[in-house]
Amino acid sequence: MNLDALYPPIEPYDSGMLLVGDGQRIAWEVSGNPEGTPVVFLHGGPGGGTSPWQRQFFDPEKYRIVLFDQRGCGKSLPSAGDPADDLRFNTTAHLIADLELLRKNLGVEKWQVFGGSWGSALALAYAQAHPGAVSGLILRGIFTLRRIELEWFYEGGTAAIFPDLWEEFIAPIPVLERNHMIDAYHRRLFDPDPAVHVPAAIAWTKWEAATVTLRPDPELIEAMTEPAMAVPFARIENHYFMNRGWFTEGQLLENIDIIRHIPAVIVQGRHDACTPMMTAWDLHKAWPEAEFVVVDDAGHSASDPGMQQALRDAADLLAF
Ligand code: STX
Numbered sequence: 001m002n003l004d005a006l007y008p009p010i011e012p013y014d015s016g017m018l019l020v021g022d023g024q025r026i027a028w029e030v031s032g033n034p035e036g037t038p039v040v041f042l043h044g045g046p047g048g049g050t051s052p053w054q055r056q057f058f059d060p061e062k063y064r065i066v067l068f069d070q071r072g073c074g075k076s077l078p079s080a081g082d083p084a085d086d087l088r089f090n091t092t093a094h095l096i097a098d099l100e101l102l103r104k105n106l107g108v109e110k111w112q113v114f115g116g117s118w119g120s121a122l123a124l125a126y127a128q129a130h131p132g133a134v135s136g137l138i139l140r141g142i143f144t145l146r147r148i149e150l151e152w153f154y155e156g157g158t159a160a161i162f163p164d165l166w167e168e169f170i171a172p173i174p175v176l177e178r179n180h181m182i183d184a185y186h187r188r189l190f191d192p193d194p195a196v197h198v199p200a201a202i203a204w205t206k207w208e209a210a211t212v213t214l215r216p217d218p219e220l221i222e223a224m225t226e227p228a229m230a231v232p233f234a235r236i237e238n239h240y241f242m243n244r245g246w247f248t249e250g251q252l253l254e255n256i257d258i259i260r261h262i263p264a265v266i267v268q269g270r271h272d273a274c275t276p277m278m279t280a281w282d283l284h285k286a287w288p289e290a291e292f293v294v295v296d297d298a299g300h301s302a303s304d305p306g307m308q309q310a311l312r313d314a315a316d317l318l319a320f
Contacts, residue, residue: 001219005308006056017077018068018105020098022089027075028068028102032060037135037319038108040066040099042115042122044141047236049074049229054302057114057311062319066111068102070095070122073232080239081231083192087239092246096126103133112318114311116140116302117275118237121245124252127259136318137264137290140311141272141300142280144252145245153274154181154241161273162211169207172200182241189235198227201234208237212274214299256286264290265314269298269307291317 015029032055039058043050050067058065071090072080080087103111112135115123120139127134143149152158159166170178177184188200202225209224210216224230264287268280277294284292293314297306 001053001217001303003053003056003303003308006053006312007058007060008056009052010055010060012055012067018098018102020071020094020101022094023078024071024089024094024098025077026068026071026098026102027077028066028106030064030066030106031055032058032063032065034064036060036062036064038064038066038106038111039114039315040068040103040111042113042119042126043067043070043074044115044117044119045073045233045237046070046095046118046122046240047073047080047233048118049076049233057302057308058315059319063315066102066106066108068098070236071098072236079232080236081228083190083194083197086190087235090236090239091243092122092125092240095122096129099126100130100133109133110135112136112138114138114315117143117300118240121145121247121252124255124259125245125247127262128252128255131259131262134259134262137259137262138267138311138314138318139264139283140267140302140307141275142266142268142283143275144250144279144283145241145247146249146279147244149275149279150182150241150244152276157276158211158273165207165210169203172203182238185234186238186242189238197235198231201227201230204234204238205230208274212300214269214271214297214301214304217301217303220301253282253286256283260287260289263318265293265317266290267293267295267307267310267314269300269304270294270296271298272300274300
């Protein structure tokens with residue numbers, strides 16, 4: 001991955017595991033300037049976890065940069081890859097509560113929220129629940145989990161662009177179950193037998209890893225389809241999508257009035273095949289006060305050419 005457009009790599013100056021209840025421990029870290037503007041990075045998936053390079057969107061002189069792994073993924077424990085875990089303590093409401101606990105434990109009064117893809121949905125949900133805790137929003141690859149968005153990715157839209165990869169995605173599912181892929185995968189991902197859930201998790205995750213970048217990224221596909229990554233990722237994602245994020249249809253777009261006053265930048269890749277621009281456009285129409293940036297040489301991924309620079313510029317714009 002070429003990260004030329006981003007700030008140089010940095011190391012965290014503090015990190016730990018936050019006990020949030022329900023037996024869950026959340027891995028967190030802070031880098032940049034301890035006196036800087038606080039910003040929290042919300043990763044995608046859900047279930048994607050954070051990576052060190054995600055610190056590099058932010059000017060380390062200006063920002064106090066918080067990364068954390070949402071429940072069950074990355075370095076947070078227990079891992080949702082454990083077949084004994086039914087994920088009953090892993091919902092959007094739990095993640096919002098974890099964000100509040102983390103904010104208070106770090107002594108932060110207000111922070112900026114930077115989220116892409118699922119991270120954009122969580123950022124909107126968190127800001128709408130706790131508008132007083134949010135000083136700014138940077139949202140990329142807008143995803144609000146409406147029926148049309150989930151159907152686009154799992155029931156035909158993306159398949160029209162990647163028919164070769166779609167064939168691989170549907171291969172593990174018998175023909176009679178292919179009318180609802182999220183359900184069909186749910187049965188297999190939550191089967192306790194690794195001979196069933198591991199190949200299902202790999203196929204589920206490969207579909208996403210292979211379709212999110214503007215150009216194929218073999219390194220991303222390889223890293224994401226390692227069973228230690230793919231099993232928690234696929235199980236968490238599928239669990240959230242089975243439940244539509246516990247949102248009512250259109251909830252995140254309907255509640256824009258609650259956050260309309262917050263400075264915000266919406267950044268969308270023109271060629272995003274995972275969360276196509278229709279949703280970013282709907283958000284722009286609902287929230288014209290937010291800066292709207294369309295990146296022509298980008299798909300879904302934050303690492304795409306053009307996207308790195310656009311996100312860095314957005315963070316520079318909101319830094320003070
Ligand atoms: N999932 C959208 C999402 O949040 C349907 C997402 N897309 N790709 C990612 O996350 C990774 C970069 C974690 C693979």
